[in-house]
Amino acid sequence: MASELVEKYFRKETLPNIWCPGCSNGTVTAAIVRAIDNLGLDKDKVCIVSGIGCSSRASGYLDFNTLHTTHGRAIAFATGIKFANPELTVIVITGDGDNAAIGGNHFIHACRRNIDLTVVMYNNHIYGMTGGQYSPTTPRFDRATTAPYGNIDRYFDICKLAIGAGATYVARSTAYHVQQLTKLIEKGISHKGFSFIEALSTCPTYYGRRNKKGSPADMLKWLKDHTVDIKQASKMTAEELNGKFIIGEFLNVEEPEYVEEYEKMIENLRVNYK
Amino acid sequence: MASELVEKYFRKETLPNIWCPGCSNGTVTAAIVRAIDNLGLDKDKVCIVSGIGCSSRASGYLDFNTLHTTHGRAIAFATGIKFANPELTVIVITGDGDNAAIGGNHFIHACRRNIDLTVVMYNNHIYGMTGGQYSPTTPRFDRATTAPYGNIDRYFDICKLAIGAGATYVARSTAYHVQQLTKLIEKGISHKGFSFIEALSTCPTYYGRRNKKGSPADMLKWLKDHTVDIKQASKMTAEELNGKFIIGEFLNVEEPEYVEEYEKMIENLRVNYK
Amino acid sequence: MVKNKELVIIEEWCKGCGICVEFCPVKVLEIKNDKVRLIDADKCIKCGICELRCPDFAIYLEVKE
Amino acid sequence: MVKNKELVIIEEWCKGCGICVEFCPVKVLEIKNDKVRLIDADKCIKCGICELRCPDFAIYLEVKE
Amino acid sequence: MMATRLMQGNEAVVEGAIAAGLKFYAGYPITPSTEIAELCAEKLPFVGGKFIQMEDEIASMAAVIGASLTGLKAMTATSGPGFSLKQENIGFAAIAEVPCVIADVQRRGPSTGMPTSPAQGDVMQSRWGTHGDHSIIVLSPSSVKEAYYVTIQAFNLSEKYRTPVIILMDEVIGHLREAVNLEEYKDIEIIERTMPQDKENYLPYQHIENGVAPLAPFGKGFRFHVTGLVHNEDGLPTNDPKVAEKLIERLVGKIENNKRDIVMFEEKYTEGGDVLIISFGSSARACEAAIENLKKEGIQAGLFRPIAIWPFPDERLKEIYPKFKKVFVVEMNTGQLYYEVDRIVKGDTYVGKINKFNGEFFTPCEIAEKIKESFKNGI
Amino acid sequence: MMATRLMQGNEAVVEGAIAAGLKFYAGYPITPSTEIAELCAEKLPFVGGKFIQMEDEIASMAAVIGASLTGLKAMTATSGPGFSLKQENIGFAAIAEVPCVIADVQRRGPSTGMPTSPAQGDVMQSRWGTHGDHSIIVLSPSSVKEAYYVTIQAFNLSEKYRTPVIILMDEVIGHLREAVNLEEYKDIEIIERTMPQDKENYLPYQHIENGVAPLAPFGKGFRFHVTGLVHNEDGLPTNDPKVAEKLIERLVGKIENNKRDIVMFEEKYTEGGDVLIISFGSSARACEAAIENLKKEGIQAGLFRPIAIWPFPDERLKEIYPKFKKVFVVEMNTGQLYYEVDRIVKGDTYVGKINKFNGEFFTPCEIAEKIKESFKNGI
Amino acid sequence: MSTVEIRLGGSGGQGLILAGIILAEAAILDGKISVQSQSYGPEARGGSSKAEVIISDGYITYPKVLRPDILLTLAFSAYSCYKKDVKENGMIIVDESIILPEEQSSVKVIQFPIIKTAQEVIGKSFVANIVSLGVLAELTKLVTKDSLEKAVLNRVPPGTEEINRKALLEGYNLVKMRGSEVWQRQMI
Amino acid sequence: MSTVEIRLGGSGGQGLILAGIILAEAAILDGKISVQSQSYGPEARGGSSKAEVIISDGYITYPKVLRPDILLTLAFSAYSCYKKDVKENGMIIVDESIILPEEQSSVKVIQFPIIKTAQEVIGKSFVANIVSLGVLAELTKLVTKDSLEKAVLNRVPPGTEEINRKALLEGYNLVKMRGSEVWQRQMI
Ligand SMILES: Cc1ncc(C[n+]2csc(CCOP(=O)(O)OP(=O)(O)O)c2C)c(N)n1
Ligand SMILES: Cc1ncc(C[n+]2csc(CCOP(=O)(O)OP(=O)(O)O)c2C)c(N)n1
């Protein structure tokens, strides 16, 4: 990442970060920062809210209004912030455990409300912070400390969940596809309403080692080899798509946004009850 | 309901129930009982688990193994029961508040795991037990004690959510369509894996009165007039479907069931680690 | 067949909601003092709709011996 | 243009993960004592891929004055 | 509008909160606190405030903290089961020092218990419900009027000490309607958050002996970090044991060492006598009636009623209990504040407890009877 | 396999649980308890048990209760933040009288605090964390070996009294590896749930003085109701104040009145001396070392170590404290069990506290120093 | 100091809680002190309902009604449940539709066709609560008619002022019509 | 009663925690009492790591290492962080790759090419932990070689027994090669 951006958007005194060598949390965080920079947002008006997990530690490194909350609850805190002060751009950084396991309820309700938050979920397919237990997105039959004989849980497709729950912007990219990821986050932030961007990432330490995924670089290449762009995917058979993640924009629609609706209601009251 | 069924499946000493005059909780409960009777299940092997809410009080009236849990957690308790003793048929009775508000996370995770539970959600579009606050399924602009100027929240389509979360059996009917509802519950119970049946119901006291929905009978007729069967719906335009609930079976697929997968894993271990 | 059935009302359970009254195709039921009442037993066609619709299991057809 | 850029390594931040080494198209980087090292400055084509891929902002191109 | 109004306890909380500057409410309905949410939904839009019903109590507590960080005065209300669920995030507010107010309108527990019946069973939970060391302020009103007053003080203390403050009501007061004249309180001080000045050197967690640093709202140019981890004065996480010790000492100390500023209590006939009754919330009113009753029987009883039950007004209690032969703690639970009183009362003074936990409110008679009996048996 | 094994504290909990008959584990990972989940995932399939990782701690607690109702011995493990989240359902287990075991491996709080650092900050929460009146059993081991023993007793007490039992460990013991010889415990009694006989007249909540009715497993022909509402002997909800009173009295009484059966403690040099140290968990080991240290300085110190910290062994403490000049409560928190000790110790005996809450473990030296100092100042 | 305790009992939906509130507010308008409370059945789903009011000219320490001076009931269940609590020299007002069991009691029981008046004279059964207030006021003089009317009009939904005023008058009339037959009592 | 405190310090992934466990288990096999603990950086994501072992012939009351008799470090950061804790007459074993600052100390410091031996002699850098154990055992006689070998073989992944056994031997050899130059100590 360019040093001007690091200089401008990071709390340099906090670096180097706590992440393991080769962990792609830094890469996804950089994509968020580039997206913010591309959009030319005022740092003072950006608020980053995160939960608990390796990925969620990102908030501490970033020089915005930052809030590192409790496990799974980042979106609920963020809802309070956005609703209380709509002029803030509120971005939520979360992990697959934080958002899809313990935080699932807040996630689906934020989707449903279509409140104007941008949620970036770093999906490393494992609980990194606690040392490698399986998460709702650990692929079936993969191993984790709590799945010593292979994981039997079905894979949770969080993009599909977001759509089912009513989100209005849903996209997926990876730590390999840095430019695409940056672009999708940018679009998510610009989108009025609830945006969800899943960033497939890599945990070489706990997921990678146990599942023999090779070096950090190997894991990035794996992401390249196991993803298909949505445009291409539409031309492929289910068989061809088997074992691949589709990346790109899944949904981008306009719907009434929660905070605006509330303000409209107040406006109405002012007119009708005065 | 036929007196033999009442005699056989209800704890008669607990009747009359606490529900308001004209509340359709009794009707939906009767549909569950008929479904169980049609399937000829052994009462001793049926377990009814409910959360907290008017609807969730149903468990107390029924003469099975019954568990009235904490608000929103019925599915999590039920997961423990089913996983611990797979020979039990576990049916969850829940409300739109219980299941879709506070209980949303357990719901989506049970969908994802595809654990063999049958969840019947009594959707009366309101929090009845606490006196008429809006729920995630209160239609937009309807009134509730906490939405005195009309509800701005977007309607939560829980069938869509269930599908997004990976449920393998999803259906909807109403307290008006008693026979269809009974049939769908029957199919849900028979289905191996997670089944979700949404039963649109009526709360004449809190939802009905405040939103001027007329008598209990009027509210049932409203259900008749505002629903379209899925087969018919496929032939209708979006415009024609506007303001209508689609009823019928949305999804019915076979997928690996959680408890069976665990047992398979154990079997595998027995072979490989002995 | 219809003949050997009898309409039974459990007054204690009836809450007088009026659903059965409304849905009765021959309008042979009424609410009196907050409880349902069969106006004219002879006119009842034993269709069982009241039984189907009553949320409180307070009205049903019973086979006579 | 390419000429007036310089590859900078912040040793303190580098964790020696090897990602930049692996992705460098001209293989001009290596890991030595758990830190990255530029083997031959002249061979570097200033493509910026290391900067893009380094998760720890420890390597980047800087414009020379 | 008439100066004196009939007002419900729950309503008084809302009125007090609005008077204190409430601008944000997030909640999840639960009996017997629901009217607080309902009235906030109704009234906040007219005072420039906002109401949101969240998906559960955990989210409500989270949203309240988030809103408070943007500079709004924020609150939530709940009852037992919801109060249990909020505990994790109450602890977050404690360590992150985010002002906020939580009303717990108690009902009979444990668990779902008797949802519409009165109780005072969350006394100890309100002090110790979240994990880890912390301190907290808990206020318990005895009347509708006091619910109004206490709510304003809850916001004031919360802002002053940057801490969650709990209003521990019971169903009796929450649902009681009483004549209240708000004029009485029109000059009451409202404490506002101070805005820090220096953006460059702002330390949101500056170590201030027995005090707190000003809290900048998000979005105003102070870009700082808030975390539930142990943190430095700048808010960034650390594992330095010295910092941890100082932080936790300060968190606990800012409340314990300012007890004199925080405690509130009422006393009646505490010049001395046969028995000192210690009670709070609605129960204290039954005690007051019982005292009249006892007087007729020749038993001189005094009443010590903590309004702030945590921190407990131990200094004052130590001054007055020696003037009585016995002490009785009267509460609608199986004995909770009793433990604190029993701890404070040293020496030979007998500390008894009178408890009711059947879902019904005390009658003055039964309290008086138990006290009379204790004198009969000459304990 | 060697008779003596190096075993980690968390591992000892799993081994103890399996020895006690554990057949079901549901949990959600959290440091420093995670090894308990991991080892259960590994081992349960081989002993006919089941492991499930739930979506959060609330669900884990719920699943454990559900499983227990089918007749399996069930447990979960967590740490502070997760323990806070489990509180609502722990209260459910208490009122519904469902046996289950919860291990809380404490870390420094409040909130996220210092996730890998030791603390004993959940002492009061373990007693009072859920809303409403209830009683609970909390056991706190001081060594790996004792973690094994205490876990077996946790299951035994849980089955005997139909109550949730909490194992309150701290990170030091949870992560410590010690040589353990399990042979020692091979004849330990394992208590199994009794099966009721009479299906027709089964009363799952029969009023038994200071005791409990047998609990039938779901699916065996006893069709009964379980609820968190106040209920009759048949388990069905009621609002009858008499029933409520009796139920709550029994819930609290079955533990408080059986204290003698439940309490466990260890004592050393309690014949008398200068100072009685009260400590538990890992801290007690630092105290033991400090006592040797003090002895050299001519200060005679004794140790009273509750193993069951709730209910607290007050009777025994009352017998021994008068033999000492001073009492010190030593804990890795800002003072929690201190409150209970201070309450029990009446008269003139000074009760001091020695606390550490910076995320580090006590050293024997600092404990000894503080005690020496107190004698220097002649408190 | 004189204090009067009143309990109103009926079934859910009869609006007796609102009546209790109005009564308490009328007392406040009269310059008195009053408190009002109600029972919330946990199962209050349209079940029975109970409202209590205490009116006094001094501070009301104990806020709940222990032994009502006056019990007004519109449903049999409420009557039979609460009658035993009424003070020795108290009074019970019962709707005429309720068939009272034969029994001896020192308490005065008096019946009025409250529900019928609401239904047939006013034509809206939902004003039975206001008719009740009229009866109560005329009978006991607990609150002034001025204050009561103000209190009623403050609380009823806009558009229903007229029929509520009428309901109040009909309540007064029910008592007046009975004339001297009625045991009148100056409560405060 | 004789008690020896040992601390092993390095960076995450060097396997020193496993080494600590093996050492403690070897002591148990020798019939001694031992406890083992480790620090969990809250940020232990591949950062530094510390393992501690206490070996004694009696009950170990206080379970943590306060002042190690022996410190073995494979990373500079661990060396500089922990060296001050070592007992006056203690010993520090340091990997040869670490360049020690010039300083006076009463503590004996001794260096061995542990990592290099693992990398170059065994060809697997991950056995540096086992080489360390070999060095430690040969140098201190804290545990018997028999027990140590058993303990190693109990813990290492199947298939790696041979190279681990070799690593142990190379560890012994490193010490032996130095001969009398080495300050030997009979620890227990
Ligand atoms: C209430 C609560 N439960 C559990 C934990 C422990 N915990 C911390 S992070 C985490 C999972 C993190 O996984 P994920 O969100 O995928 O983030 P990652 O570390 O993989 O980036 C867990 C279970 C906690 N801190 N709080
Ligand atoms: C933790 C918790 N929060 C809130 C409540 C209060 N509460 C009880 S039922 C209910 C909502 C019920 O709504 P729904 O599930 O739709 O059921 P209904 O009563 O409408 O049938 C609420 C909020 C509670 N009992 N526990």
Ligand code: SF4
């Ligand atoms: S544990 Fe995994 S996710 Fe966490 S910092 Fe290390 S590599 Fe990244």
Ligand code: SF4
């Ligand atoms: S409140 Fe509504 S949902 Fe509840 S019992 Fe009454 S009608 Fe039914």
Ligand code: SF4
């Ligand atoms: S439907 Fe049932 S409850 Fe309703 S009036 Fe008819 S019999 Fe009575």
Ligand code: SF4
């Ligand atoms: S990618 Fe970055 S951290 Fe990794 S070796 Fe290269 S410079 Fe170092």
